[in-house]
Amino acid sequence: MPELPEVETVKESLKVHLIGQKIKEIYAPYPKIIKMDLSDFKKKMINQTFRDINRYGKYLFFIFDDYTLVSHLRLEGKYFIRNALNELTKHEHVVFKLDNNKFLSYHDVRKFGTIELVDKGKEFTLFSVKKLGVEANQINTDNIELIDKFKRANRPIKSVLLDQTIVTGLGNIYVDETLFRSKINPEEIASILSVEEIKTILKNAKIVLDKAIKLGGTTIRTYQSSLGVDGRFQNELKVHTMAGKPCPVCNTIIKKIRVGGRGTYYCPSCQPRKKI
DNA sequence: ATCTATGCCTGGTGGC
């Protein structure tokens, strides 16, 4: 599942292929991915040239002459560069034909991903984007307002860290890893954590994300390689997906539970509940 | 205002 480091990796690897390319045609075998009328979308996009690719949190922004295409990969979205249409496989839902006769193809088994189009420069007025909090790898831990949001949240710390309106960029994998490094139990109610503990969590979120970006993200549960998302951070995972295996710190068996509906991995010994 | 439950989707898995 693409989180901030994976989206960053996708952004960087796509730049090489796309910047300067013009869109000649669009095919959309499953147009529901595109959150506007397909003929409008085609009319606007055709003859637009890729000028840049940006990212905020888990959102990708493809910058064109007049528009910004906002793409969220959700759980399984991937982009491929194809040399010919006969290379397309199942689940490639939106395909852009480029100037160089190659194709940019959006692949998404679960069909949860989204593509939206806004006037250039208006990406931060989009409903979903404008609510996003500060990026989890760009946090100033002296941000009193942010600490205060944690202190006022009466729900598990894991749920707070997954709330993109508070901090953005973390998903299920990196939250588990961040809490393990911080020795905080994922079910702990955020409001009972001390300011120091919250700062520790935020510092560790940055450390985890920065390291994952360096390693090109995490690749788990993928059955085919995809452009830009074959990372190496899966070799660094301490608890996520490690249920039944010994904790790398204390050898206690890693447990899997559900927190806020999410599969959650932690070490019961390194991450005990606080005694009040 | 906060928090939780549900729907969107398909492929993989485990039970029979």
Next chain:
DNA sequence: TGCCACCAGGCATAGA
């Protein structure tokens, strides 16, 4: 082997 129920989960939305 096949059928089926169930699970995985980011985010929008509805509901408590």
